Amino acid sequence: xxxxxxxxxxxxxxxxxxxxxxxxxxxxxxxxxxxxxxxxxxxxxxxxxxxxxxxxxxxxxxxxxxxxxxxxxxxxxxxxxxxxxxxxxxxxxxxxxxxxxxxxxxxxxxxxxxxxxxxxxxxxxxxxxxxxxxxxxxxxxxxxxxxxxxxxxxxxxxxxxxxxxxxxxxxxxxxxxxxxxxxxxxxxxxxxxxxxxxxxxxxxxxxxxxxxxxxxxxxxxxxxxxxxxxxxxxx
Amino acid sequence: xxxxxxxxxxxxxxxxxxxxxxxxxxxxxxxxxxxxxxxxxxxxxxxxxxxxxxxxxxxxxxxxxxxxxxxxxxxxxxxxxxxxxxxxxxxxxxxxxxxxxxxxxxxxxxxxxxxxxxxxxxxxxxxxxxxxxxxxxxxxxxxxxxxxxxxxxxxxxxxxxxxxxxxxxxxxxxxxxxxxxxxxxxxxxxxxxxxxxxxxxxxxxxxxxxxxxxxxxxxxxxxxxxxxxxxxxxxxxxxxxxxxxxxxxxxxxxxxxxxxxxxxxxxxxxxxxxxxxxxxxxxxxxxxxxxxxxxxxxxxxxxxxxxxxxxxxxxxxxxxxxxxxxxxxxxxxxxxxxxxxxxxxxxxxxxxxxxxxxxxxxxxxxxxxxxxxxxxxxxxxxxxxxxxxxxxxxxxxxxxxxxxxxxxxxxxxxxxxxxxxxxxxxxxxxxxxxxxxxxxxxxxxxxxxxxxxxxxxxxxxxxxxxxxxxxxxxxxxxxxxxxxxxxxxxxxxxxxxxxxxxxxxxxxxxxxxxxxxxxxxxxxxxxxxxxxxxxxxxxxxxxxxxx
Amino acid sequence: xxxxxxxxxxxxxxxxxxxxxxxxxxxxxxxxxxxxxxxxxxxxxxxxxxxxxxxxxxxxxxxxxxxxxxxxxxxxxxxxxxxxxxxxxxxxxxxxxxxxxxxxxxxxxxxxxxxxxxxxxxxxxxxxxxxxxxxxxxxxxxxxxxxxxxxxxxxxxxxxxxx
Numbered sequence: 001x002x003x004x005x006x007x008x009x010x011x012x013x014x015x016x017x018x019x020x021x022x023x024x025x026x027x028x029x030x031x032x033x034x035x036x037x038x039x040x041x042x043x044x045x046x047x048x049x050x051x052x053x054x055x056x057x058x059x060x061x062x063x064x065x066x067x068x069x070x071x072x073x074x075x076x077x078x079x080x081x082x083x084x085x086x087x088x089x090x091x092x093x094x095x096x097x098x099x100x101x102x103x104x105x106x107x108x109x110x111x112x113x114x115x116x117x118x119x120x121x122x123x124x125x126x127x128x129x130x131x132x133x134x135x136x137x138x139x140x141x142x143x144x145x146x147x148x149x150x151x152x153x154x155x156x157x158x159x160x161x162x163x164x165x166x167x168x169x170x171x172x173x174x175x176x177x178x179x180x181x182x183x184x185x186x187x188x189x190x191x192x193x194x195x196x197x198x199x200x201x202x203x204x205x206x207x208x209x210x211x212x213x214x215x216x217x218x219x220x221x222x223x224x225x226x227x228x229x230x231x232x233x234x235x
Numbered sequence: 236x237x238x239x240x241x242x243x244x245x246x247x248x249x250x251x252x253x254x255x256x257x258x259x260x261x262x263x264x265x266x267x268x269x270x271x272x273x274x275x276x277x278x279x280x281x282x283x284x285x286x287x288x289x290x291x292x293x294x295x296x297x298x299x300x301x302x303x304x305x306x307x308x309x310x311x312x313x314x315x316x317x318x319x320x321x322x323x324x325x326x327x328x329x330x331x332x333x334x335x336x337x338x339x340x341x342x343x344x345x346x347x348x349x350x351x352x353x354x355x356x357x358x359x360x361x362x363x364x365x366x367x368x369x370x371x372x373x374x375x376x377x378x379x380x381x382x383x384x385x386x387x388x389x390x391x392x393x394x395x396x397x398x399x400x401x402x403x404x405x406x407x408x409x410x411x412x413x414x415x416x417x418x419x420x421x422x423x424x425x426x427x428x429x430x431x432x433x434x435x436x437x438x439x440x441x442x443x444x445x446x447x448x449x450x451x452x453x454x455x456x457x458x459x460x461x462x463x464x465x466x467x468x469x470x471x472x473x474x475x476x477x478x479x480x481x482x483x484x485x486x487x488x489x490x491x492x493x494x495x496x497x498x499x500x501x502x503x504x505x506x507x508x509x510x511x512x513x514x515x516x517x518x519x520x521x522x523x524x525x526x527x528x529x530x531x532x533x534x535x536x537x538x539x540x541x542x543x544x545x546x547x548x549x550x551x552x553x554x555x556x557x558x559x560x561x562x563x564x565x566x567x568x569x570x571x572x573x574x575x576x577x578x579x580x581x582x583x584x585x586x587x588x589x590x591x592x593x594x595x596x597x598x599x600x601x602x603x604x605x606x607x608x609x610x611x612x613x614x615x616x617x618x619x620x621x622x623x624x625x626x627x628x629x630x631x632x633x634x635x636x637x638x639x640x641x642x643x644x645x646x647x648x649x650x651x652x653x654x655x656x657x658x659x660x661x662x663x664x665x666x667x668x669x670x671x672x673x674x675x676x677x678x679x680x681x682x683x684x685x686x687x688x689x690x691x692x693x694x695x696x697x698x699x700x701x702x703x704x705x706x707x708x709x710x711x712x713x714x715x716x717x718x719x720x721x722x723x724x725x726x727x728x729x730x731x732x733x734x735x736x737x738x739x740x741x742x743x744x745x746x747x748x749x750x751x752x753x754x755x756x757x758x759x760x761x762x763x764x765x766x767x768x769x770x771x772x773x774x775x776x777x778x779x780x781x782x
Numbered sequence: 783x784x785x786x787x788x789x790x791x792x793x794x795x796x797x798x799x800x801x802x803x804x805x806x807x808x809x810x811x812x813x814x815x816x817x818x819x820x821x822x823x824x825x826x827x828x829x830x831x832x833x834x835x836x837x838x839x840x841x842x843x844x845x846x847x848x849x850x851x852x853x854x855x856x857x858x859x860x861x862x863x864x865x866x867x868x869x870x871x872x873x874x875x876x877x878x879x880x881x882x883x884x885x886x887x888x889x890x891x892x893x894x895x896x897x898x899x900x901x902x903x904x905x906x907x908x909x910x911x912x913x914x915x916x917x918x919x920x921x922x923x924x925x926x927x928x929x930x931x932x933x934x935x936x937x938x939x940x941x942x943x944x945x
Contacts, residue, residue, distance in 0.1 A: 048542040049696045051737045063736055068542040090733045094702040127726060128706040153695065158838075171838035172537070172695070173845040175520070177705050179695035184837040185823045185830070186845075194836060265906050269913075269920030303909030440866030442906035477812070477849055478903060516812055519848030519903060535807035536839075537846040553805075594908055596867035602909040634866070670866045684869050694846075 009075040018071045025053055025066035028079060035079050036088060036117060038095075038206055039154035040067040043226030044163055047155055050095075052088050052117070055079045063087075089121040095152050096123065097130045106150060108208030111217045114152060115207075138183075140190030143213050144202060146181060151209035153179055157201035164226050169194040170201065181209075200225060236497040237505050238383040241374060244496075248375040255293040257334055259283075260310040260363055264299035264449045265442070265481050266604075267306035271322070275307045278323035282330040292334050298450020300363035301354075301604040302345055310363055317345040350601045353620055355582070355608045357590045358566045362450035367485050370492040373453040379498055381569035385461050386506050389572075394465040395421060398568065400576025402588035407433055407524075407561030408636070408665045409741070410587075410654035416558065419548035420466040423556035428468040430510075431552070431559045432459050433529060434475045434482065437521035438637030439688060441668035443592035444562050446604050448475070448482040451566065452489035456512065458565030460499060461572060463510040466558050471512040473562075474529050477519065487514055521638075521692035524666075525740045526559050528694070539694040540740035561666070563592055583609030587653035591664070597634075597671035598624050607652070614648040617671055628673040632757070636665030638685040638692075639745035641752035642678060661752040663745055677774035678757040679764055682749045683711040689746035700743030703734040707750060715775040719765035728754060789817045790828075797832055804833055811844055820851040848903070856891040856898035858936050863913040865904025873912035877901070879926045880933065896937060 005020035011028050018027035023046065028035050038050040046067040053066040058076035066079070078084070095114060103109045135148035158170035158181065169192055173182045183192045202210045203222040212220045252258075261276040279294045302308055305319035311329075316339050318329060325343060332340050356362070365372040373379070385394050399414030420428060432455055436444040448455060459471055473490075475483050490512055493499040501509045515533050522528045523538035530552055532538040551557020567589060571579045580588045587609040593616065596602045600622030607616060617623065617633055624630045632642045641662030643650070650656045654664050672681060686708045695701045707730050710723050731747035731754075738744045754761065763769050770776055796813045800806035810829060811821075818825060821844055830840040844850050862868075862877045877888060880899055884892055891898040907913045910922030914929050916936060921929060 047696075048739060049698070051697050051699060051739070054737060065542050065739075068544075070544060087733055087737050090703075090730070091698050091737070094698055094706065097706065098702045128730075129709060153701070162836075168836035168839060171836070171842035173842055174695075175522075175537070175539075175846050176693035176695040176701055177690060179701070182838055182841060185826050185841045187823075187837075194838075266909055269907060269922055270910070303907070306910070436906075437903060438866075439864065439869070439904035440908050441904070442908055445906050478905060515809070517847075518808060518812065518850060520846060521903070532808060533805075535805040535809075535843065537843055539846075596908040596911065597870045602867070604909075638866070668866065670870060672870060676870060681870075684866070688864075 007071050007073040007075075009071050009073065009077065011077045012079055020071075022071055023067055024055060024064070024069050024071055024077055027071050028066065028077070033079055035066050036120070037067060038113060038117070038152065039156065041156050041159075041204055041223065041226055043224075043228070043230040044156065044159040044204075047159070050152075050154055051091055054084060054087065056081060056084065085121065089123060092117050092121055092123050093126050093128060097126050097128045099149050099151065100130070100132050100134060101150060106208040107211050107217050108150070111221060112208060113206035135180075138189045140188035141192075141195075141197070142190065143215075144189060144197065144199060144210065145213055146183070146189060146210050147208065148180055150207050151181055152207055153181070154206060156204045156206065157181065157210055160200045160204045160226050164229050165196060165198050165200055167194055167196055169196075238387055241379055241383060241496070241498075241504070244371055245374045245377075248371040252293070252375065254290070256291045258293045258295060258312045259334075260295050260297040260300075260312065262298065262300050262306065262308050262310075262363060263296040264446060265479070266299055266303035266446075267308060268481065270306050272307040274323045275309065275321045275326050278326035279309070279330065282327040283334075286330065286335060288330075288334065292330075295366045296368070297365060298362045298367050299446040299604055301359070302347075302350065302601070303603045304601065305345060308345065314339075318343050319345040347601055347622065349619055349622060350603070350605075353607060353611065353615055354605050355590050356606050357570055357582070358447060358454070358563055358592055359450065359604070359606045360570075361454065362446065365451070367450055367452055368488055370453060370489065370496060373451070377573065378453050378569070379457055381572035382457050382460055382464075382498065383504065384572055385464050386504055386508060391421060391465045391467065394461060394572065397576045398465070398571055401567075401571040401579035402576070402586075403564065403567055403571060403579065404587065404654065405561060406563035406567075406591065406667070408663060410664060413560065413564055416548065416560075417462065417465050419546070420468070420556050420558045423549060425556055426467075427470055427555055428466060429552045429555060429557040430459055430463045430466065430468045430471040431529060431533065431557060432471065432473040432562050432565055433524060433559055434473060434479070434562045435517050435524035435529060436476060436479075436666055437524050437692070438666050438668050440596050440670050441594045441637055441666050443594050443604060443667045445476075445479045445482050447562060447566055447592070448479070449485050452486045453493065454566040454569060455486070455562045456489060456493050456499060458568035459512065459560075460503070460510050461568050462558060462560065462565060464508055466556075468558065469509050469511070471510060472515050472533055472552075473512060474515045474517060474523070474533060477516045483514065483516060490514065520694075521688075522694045522740070522742050525742055527740065529559060530557065537694070539696045540742075542739055563667075584651065584653055586655065591652065591667055593667045593669050595621050595669050595671070598628060598673040598675070599671040600625055609653050610651045612649050612651055613643070613669075616652070616669060617648065621671065624671060624673045628675060630671070631674050631676065632672040632678065632681075634662075634668070634670040634672060634681070634685075634749070636663035636745075636748070637668045638688045639663065639742065639748050640665050640668065641748045642672070642681060642756065643752065644756040647756075661748060661755060663748065675772060677770050677772035678753045678760045679711060679715055679770070680772075680774045682753040683708065683715060685749040686711060686746065689742065692742065693746075694742075697737075697739040697743060699734040699737040700739070700746065703730055704743070704746055706730060707734070707747065711750070714761065714764050715770075717764070717768045717776055719761075721762075721765055723765070724754060724758070724761055792817055794832070797829075802833055804835055807833060807835065807840065807843055808847075811850065815850050820854050822852075853891075856895050858897045858917055858933075859900065860897060860933060861900040861902045861915045862888075863903075863905045863907070863911070863915070864901045865906075865908055865911070867908035867911035868904075868913055871911040873914070873924075876912060876914060876924060876926050876929050879930060883930055884933065897933070
């Protein structure tokens with residue numbers, strides 16, 4: 001998608017120059033404007049699922065995900081407005097209500113992107129009913145753990161496994177509310193044939209769904225790993 | 236084959252048909268089949284044989300005539316006599332009295348003229364009139380002459396201009412101008428280009444596309460091939476729901492015939508134009524009918540939609556320019572080419588030209604498949620064509636546009652059917668479902684049913700649709716259990732607007748419609764559940780009562 | 783040759799016809815499902831190895847689509863259409879009645895494995911709603927009594943009619 005042309009657009013009133021084909025998110029980032037996002041990660045393909053990076057584009061009644069929408073000349077983007085804040089807050093509330101998230105017993109407590117966003121958006125209670133039903137925890141691997149109770153289905157793990165590690169050991173089974181991360185043919189992680197135990201999935205997980213047992217989460221997590229490997233590849 | 240050869244096929248077939256004095260068209264569509272249509276067909280055939288009338292009367296299996304609630308049905312020509320509720324026994328009677336003695340069997344005739352009076356059959360022009368499994372009959376009634384006209388007399392640009400002039404808009408739901416879409420694909424440089432005919436009619440209560448495919452598959456194939464010529468595509472896919480086995484079978488056979496006559500494939504009609512069509516089956520996923528969902532499914536992946544842009548016109552199947560059209564849209568195309576865009580533009584309303592097929596079901600006297608000009612009112616459809624609700628019951632609402640349509644009350648019945656009016660009222664055209672609801676149904680329960688459908692069909696990719704809808708459904712369930720709170724209504728409204736505005740694809744964006752419209756038009760029923768703990772229709776709270 | 787080998791041979795032929803094309807996965811899953819009636823892990827693993835696709839991808843695709851079953855269905859299959867027209871015309875009551883009478887839950891099989899009850903998406907016979915399909919035969923304008931009676935007959939008959 002890399003074009004050769006250069007386009008000019010305005011993001012939150014600031015004039016920004018961007019490459020043709022570049023996304024709004026990337027152009028905003030270079031201009032020092034932060035747009036919240038959970039499923040997006042530098043170095044991985046864009047997914048467009050979490051809907052946190054939605055922005056307004058002048059002239060359209062629709063909202064656009066900044067991580068997948070390409071810039072165009074003369075575009076005027078608003079990344080923050082009462083409506084956007086309201087919607088983003090709702091997204092965070094819904095994610096917190098989807099699974100039995102309990103920060104106090106979560107390994108990612110204090111190191112969690114969802115928790116950070118909840119704080120940033122002032123989520124101090126949930127208006128929708130919470131889900132308390134426990135989900136499967138896969139403890140079969142010698143050091144990697146998958147705890148579905150904490151998964152927000154951002155798919156960073158399966159994208160890093162497929163695109164960076166080149167394995168595709170992970171995928172999603174079922175659909176909708178029943179969606180769940182799986183390993184191979186829904187096997188126990190410990191018996192997986194394809195997993196290389198590279199732990200990149202744990203490094204990029206924004207919450208505490210995939211982690212390395214007995215390792216401080218701050219040491220496991222590394223958001224830059226995908227981009228780091230991608231840029232230094234000799235191909 | 237050359238164009239002239241096709242014309243000769245038409246002549247030969249016409250000559251053959253002229254030899255028959257009469258013709259019995261037995262509907263063998265999915266609506267009539269479960270009720271013994273094949274036995275009726277056999278009974279007609281053996282009666283004709285028994286009386287030695289094989290040379291005079293042709294018994295033919297055809298597609299749907301539209302009166303699906305009184306099947307099996309048969310249409311006898313000349314005269315257009317429609318018989319209903321036929322059994323193998325009275326089939327013989329009909330042959331004896333109608334065909335031999337020339338006296339129609341009055342007591343078996345479909346007497347409801349109102350059902351057909353306001354209909355305008357363009358897309359369904361051949362439905363119930365030709366044998367869908369015989370390409371010769373389609374050619375005889377002018378089929379494939381539009382393709383011949385395109386290939387021999389028109390440039391691709393002229394074809395697109397004609398479609399633009401017709402004002403035709405996509406019949407899959409959103410109503411995007413068809414000609415404009417063709418232009419987008421035509422101007423792309425990348426090759427190969429693809430055309431997809433969307434027959435993933437997953438909306439519950441809708442069977443218009445299936446009927447079309449079962450009754451007139453070649454109209455879809457011809458429209459698709461013309462579209463491919465116009466945009467420069469060389470490969471096409473017809474994506475059919477697997478739940479429609481007869482449509483799959485019919486299309487497969489029709490494709491085989493079209494290929495054998497060189498109307499699909501390489502060097503079509505000995506021109507330079509190549510276009511091959513393959514059939515692909517869905518596997519039970521409503522979201523696969525969404526534009527980008529269908530792409531993923533044809534590529535053999537989970538049918539999860541992706542954000543647009545890029546649009547399929549620039550980056551579709553395997554990243555190549557792709558035209559995706561609903562089969563009903565495509566079936567209009569041959570008529571536009573033959574009669575001209577201006578002719579088509581005169582039908583319907585200025586902004587919304589042509590006709591629309593609707594499946595009319597629910598609590599209505601004459602359910603079935605209908606085709607009406609755009610601009611007709613809902614009242615005409617429900618009370619004239621549909622004959623109103625059954626005696627003793629009261630009309631309450633009409634659901635337009637499938638599971639993510641809106642429930643409209645009596646006061647909205649004078650709305651003209653067009654994309655804009657429906658959207659303004661909170662409904663959508665969708666793929667053309669009209670379900671009539673009477674006072675026996677509870678609107679909270681109805682909203683729950685559609686929301687539950689969308690919860691099940693959500694692909695799970697984006698948060699609003701996966702979680703937001705689920706929470707909305709759960710709130711409805713609480714209200715239906717008698718545990719609702721008045722604040723729930725505000726929360727439902729807020730969640731509804733959020734899911735509508737933030738969801739990734741059309742499914743999520745329209746899924747809150749049933750709740751939002753029932754909140755708007757039938758709020759009193761919600762309040763009755765919450766405040767009085769009563770269901771006005773007597774539907775809810777029943778579970779507790781039974782225990 | 784055992785039926786197991788024959789099915790495998792058919793599946794192999796279909797894959798060959800598609801040139802072991804990864805994008806034909808859904809078509810191949812259709813065929814495999816038709817041959818075996820449901821998917822188990824071995825079958826999906828086999829398809830994954832023949833098409834050179836990641837196992838998790840094959841499982842992810844197969845489990846996405848509703849039509850595919852992951853458990854062996856019962857001897858007799860009842861499916862209730864949950865299309866709008868059928869719902870409005872009261873199919874829910876019929877389904878509940880079947881559940882109660884035969885000790886079965888929608889989506890599952892009876893304890894003895896003799897019948898399964900499935901909910902299907904709209905089968906398109908809306909004008910004849912509500913519709914219940916028993917072993918492939920559609921009962922239109924179904925009533926609770928007629929459906930229960932038919933199921934009892936199918937179960938009581940012992941011998942399954944050859945079709």
